[in-house]
Every structure is written in C-alpha cells, then in structure tokens.
Amino acid sequence: MAEQNSQSDVSDNGTGTHKITARNVNVFYDDKQAIDDVSIDVDMENVTAFIGPSGCGKSTFLRTINRMNDTIPSARVEGEIKLDGKDIYDASMDVVQLRARVGMVFQKPNPFPKSIYDNIAYGPNIHGLAANKAELDMIVERSLQRAGLWNEVKDRLSDSGTALSGGQQQRLCIARAIAVDPEVILMDEPCSALDPIATAKIEELIHELRGKYAIIIVTHNMQQAARVSQRTAFFHLGNLVEFGVTSDIFTNPQKTRTQDYITGRYG
Amino acid sequence: MMNSGNKHTLSAFDEEMDKIRSLISEMGSRAESAVEGAMKALLTNDMELAKKIRNDDKIIDRLEKEVERIIVQTIALRAPMADDLRELIAAIKISAVIERIGDYSKNIAKRVGHLKTEDFLSDNNALQRMGEIAGEMVRTAMESYAKRDIDLAIAVTRRDDDVDQLYKELFVDFVGFIAKHPEAAQEVAHLLFISKNLERIGDHSTTCAGMIYFTETGENLPDD
Numbered sequence: 001m002a003e004q005n006s007q008s009d010v011s012d013n014g015t016g017t018h019k020i021t022a023r024n025v026n027v028f029y030d031d032k033q034a035i036d037d038v039s040i041d042v043d044m045e046n047v048t049a050f051i052g053p054s055g056c057g058k059s060t061f062l063r064t065i066n067r068m069n070d071t072i073p074s075a076r077v078e079g080e081i082k083l084d085g086k087d088i089y090d091a092s093m094d095v096v097q098l099r100a101r102v103g104m105v106f107q108k109p110n111p112f113p114k115s116i117y118d119n120i121a122y123g124p125n126i127h128g129l130a131a132n133k134a135e136l137d138m139i140v141e142r143s144l145q146r147a148g149l150w151n152e153v154k155d156r157l158s159d160s161g162t163a164l165s166g167g168q169q170q171r172l173c174i175a176r177a178i179a180v181d182p183e184v185i186l187m188d189e190p191c192s193a194l195d196p197i198a199t200a201k202i203e204e205l206i207h208e209l210r211g212k213y214a215i216i217i218v219t220h221n222m223q224q225a226a227r228v229s230q231r232t233a234f235f236h237l238g239n240l241v242e243f244g245v246t247s248d249i250f251t252n253p254q255k256t257r258t259q260d261y262i263t264g265r266y267g
Numbered sequence: 268m269m270n271s272g273n274k275h276t277l278s279a280f281d282e283e284m285d286k287i288r289s290l291i292s293e294m295g296s297r298a299e300s301a302v303e304g305a306m307k308a309l310l311t312n313d314m315e316l317a318k319k320i321r322n323d324d325k326i327i328d329r330l331e332k333e334v335e336r337i338i339v340q341t342i343a344l345r346a347p348m349a350d351d352l353r354e355l356i357a358a359i360k361i362s363a364v365i366e367r368i369g370d371y372s373k374n375i376a377k378r379v380g381h382l383k384t385e386d387f388l389s390d391n392n393a394l395q396r397m398g399e400i401a402g403e404m405v406r407t408a409m410e411s412y413a414k415r416d417i418d419l420a421i422a423v424t425r426r427d428d429d430v431d432q433l434y435k436e437l438f439v440d441f442v443g444f445i446a447k448h449p450e451a452a453q454e455v456a457h458l459l460f461i462s463k464n465l466e467r468i469g470d471h472s473t474t475c476a477g478m479i480y481f482t483e484t485g486e487n488l489p490d491d
Contacts, residue, residue, distance in 0.1 A: 222348065223346055226348075250348050250349060250352075251348075251349060251352060251353065251485065252349065252353070252485030252486075253349050256271045258349075259270075259271060259349045259350060260271050260273055262348040262349055263275065263347070263348050263349050263350060263351045264275045264276050264277060264280065265271060265273040265274060265275050265276065266276065
C-alpha cells in the first residue's frame with residue numbers, strides 16, 4: 001500500500017477549464033513549513049472542497065489564492081499560483097484588484113457595521129463599478145438575489161447588517177463578495193457558526209452559484225464536502241494527499257491516509 | 268483501497284461493525300450446515316434431519332432481520348464513508364443472499380421423503396457432487412468473508428462454472444429419464460428442482476464473493 005503522490009494524481013481531475021493552477025507551492029511561517037509542494041488545478045465547473053484535520057494547511061493554502069497571507073509578516077510563499085494563466089505573485093499583480101477577482105467568505109460572518117445596502121454597495125463603490133445610483137441599486141439587488149437574501153431584506157435595506165441572523169449575515173457576506181463581480185469565491189468554513197437550516201441554505205446557494213464562479217470551500221464537515229463539492233482535496237501535514245472526484249474520494253479513496261481520515265480512523 | 272486495520276476513533280462504531288460481522292458469520296455458518304444437512308438428509312432419507320433443517324431456517328431469517336436493523340441504524344447514525352460504507356452495503360446484500368441459501372436448503376429438505384427411487388438417487392453421483400461443491404462454495408465464501416481474502420472470493424466464482432456444468436448435465440439426464448420412465452416423472456421432477464436449488468446456491472455464493480471483493484477493493488469482481 002505504498003503511497004504515491006505523483007503529479008498525475010493531482011493535475012487532471014477536472015473536466016473543465018482550469019481557473020486556478022498551482023504548482024509546487026510551499027508556504028512557510030518563519031521556519032515552519034505549513035504547505036509542502038502542493039500542485040492542484042481548480043476549474044470553473046466544479047465546486048472544490050478542501051478537507052483535512054486542523055493544522056493540515058488547507059486554510060493556509062486557500063489564503064494563498066488571494067494573497068491573504070501577505071498580511072502575515074512571517075508568511076512566505078514559494079512556487080507558482082496562476083489565475084487564468086497569470087501568476088498572482090508577480091510584481092505587476094495589483095493585490096486589491098486580485099482580491100476583487102478572488103473573493104473570500106470567512107468562518108464567522110463579518111458584515112460591516114453599516115446598513116445592508118451599504119454592505120453590498122461598498123465594494124462596487126470603491127472599485128468604481130457603478131456609474132450612478134441606479135446602477136448601484138441594480139448591483140445591490142442582483143447580488144442579494146444571487147445570494148438568496150433579497151426577499152428577506154428588500155424592505156429593510158437600511159437596517160444594520162449586523163442585525164440579521166447568523167445565516168442571513170453569512171449570505172450577506174456572500175452577496176458582498178458577489179457584488180464586485182468576482183471570478184473565484186473562497187469559503188473558509190462558511191457554515192461552522194450556523195445552525196443546520198442556515199447551513200442548508202448556504203449549501204443550496206453554493207449549488208446555485210456553481211459554474212458562475214470557481215468555488216473553493218474549506219470544511220471540517222465531511223458530509224458537507226460530500227454534499228456540495230464535485231472535487232475534493234485531502235490535506236494532511238501540509239501535503240496534498242489526494243485530489244479527485246468527490247464521489248470517488250468518499251466511496252473508494254486511493255490513499256490509506258485519506259481513507260483513515262474520512263472513516264474516522266485518524267489519530 | 269483495503270482497510271488500514273486502524274481502529275475508529277469512536278470505539279462504538281467498531282463494536283457495531285464487529286457485531287454485524289459476527290452475525291453474518293453466524294448466518295453463514297448456519298447456511299453452510301443447512302446445505303450440507305439437506306443433502307445428507309436427502310441421500311440417507313433422514314426425515315428427522317430434514318425437519319431440523321426446515322425449522323432451523325427460521326433462525327437464519329431472524330438473524331437476517333437483526334443484521335438489517337443494525338446496518339440501517341449504523342448508516343443513519345455513523346454516516347459511514349469509503350470502506351465502511353462499502354462493507355455495510357455489501358453486508359446487506361450478503362445477509363440477503365445467505366438467507367436465500369437457507370431457503371434453498373429448506374426447499375431441498377422439504378423434498379426428503381418424496382423420493383422412493385433411492386437407487387436412482389444413490390447412483391446419481393452428479394447430484395451428490397453438485398451438493399458437495401455448492402456446500403464448499405458457501406464455506407469458502409464465508410471463509411473469504413471472515414478473512415477478507417479476495418483470492419478466496421475469486422476461487423468461489425471459479426467453482427460456479429462447475430456447478431452450472433453439472434446442472435446442465437443433470438437436466439439432460441433427468442429429462443431423458445422421464446422420457447424412458449414416465450411413471451417416475453414426479454420423483455424426478457423433485458430431483459430436478461433439487462439440482463436447480465443447488466445451482467442457485469452456487470449463484471448466491473458467487474454474489475456473496477462479489478460483495479466481499481467489492482468491500483475490499485471498491486471494484487466489481489472481474490468477469491474472468
């Protein structure tokens with residue numbers, strides 16, 4: 001049962017166009033290596049889930065994709081990550097622009113302490129996406145529609161975003177990410193603070209957004225990965241152990257470490 | 268990907284899986300005795316043994332229901348994945364086919380006493396041989412299950428060809444015998460059904476072997 005982690009295992013599992021291609025990525029926090037030689041392709045057509053135990057590097061790797069690690073002084077990224085074939089770590093890359101193209105939703109809903117309307121309008125405003133108020137209104141409505149929140153908030157757009165329920169706040173954050181017309185949405189444990197009903201709504205939303213954006217979701221909940229994704233990547237100790245079609249990973253994984261993790265035989 | 272042999276972090280999950288395995292092994296061992304006992308009762312015209320086989324089938328039926336209950340519960344409560352999921356799905360099918368093997372043995376046992384042409388029966392080595400092979404297939408399938416041994420599972424499927432061939436030969440013999448001795452048609456029809464039951468026991472053992480192979484490898488048994 002020798003484990004192999006050849007390039008062929010991880011490079012061509014997608015059926016569609018590769019939106020993100022990562023090659024031989026290493027991430028260090030000072031001397032400590034958090035990601036070890038990870039190569040992976042993410043496509044537009046499928047939702048990709050990153051799973052693995054705490055400290056396995058899945059969130060660290062997720063954050064390299066919109067350069068969130070730049071905010072951590074001790075973090076150092078090596079290797080190559082391309083968005084539509086362009087290296088996002090190239091000196092010419094505008095990081096603010098990159099983060100508009102690669103949006104992020106966090107574990108805990110973090111709406112701005114502003115009105116629901118302003119939460120959505122903020123991004124389009126600073127990126128100059130709306131020429132006038134009417135256009136901005138349209139973006140706000142469309143984003144809230146797409147996030148499945150419009151009907152619940154259309155009559156109280158001036159209420160504070162923080163007054164919404166946890167699940168609504170999380171959908172507000174997704175609407176906020178959508179508002180700047182991103183190409184990729186990164187979700188870091190987006191449901192871990194939500195109840196099962198709110199979780200189901202977010203999962204349904206992910207299903208509806210599939211194909212419109214390349215979506216990567218980090219989750220500790222393996223059933224959630226099984227439900228929402230079509231591709232699953234299993235990380236362990238900074239390595240990408242296995243990457244493949246979700247139904248294959250959960251019924252017949254090829255690596256012992258993957259199998260032990262998903263069946264609850266870990267540690 | 269075969270089981271790593273590591274324990275689940277939740278020991279209760281391991282206990283449930285062990286319980287299911289142990290019940291299926293008990294079912295298998297009872298089915299094996301039923302096949303062998305039914306053939307022995309038939310060949311020695313032992314009515315007492317035949318009655319015991321018929322009664323004991325109820326125990327196999329009860330065990331199947333118990334296995335099914337625990338599997339449904341385990342799937343609902345543990346949300347099993349990978350080899351655990353495959354093992355539970357296979358276990359449902361395996362317990363169902365073992366229950367059928369019990370039924371076929373009971374059916375053979377029911378025919379004991381209806382056969383007067385004992386000479387014909389004792390001369391009929393092919394039927395005896397078929398019974399021996401069918402019994403051996405059940406035994407090997409259950410050994411494969413207990414040891415999680417895919418080579419034994421493959422061996423079971425190979426033996427099925429022999430049973431099928433014997434069935435074809437016996438069918439021709441029996442039909443020919445009826446043509447020559449129409450007065451024995453009823454008794455020979457019993458023999459024909461017995462041979463068909465043994466052929467089905469072979470098929471079910473093969474299904475069982477296929478599910479063991481699937482559990483261990485995640486693949487279907489290759490056709491050859």
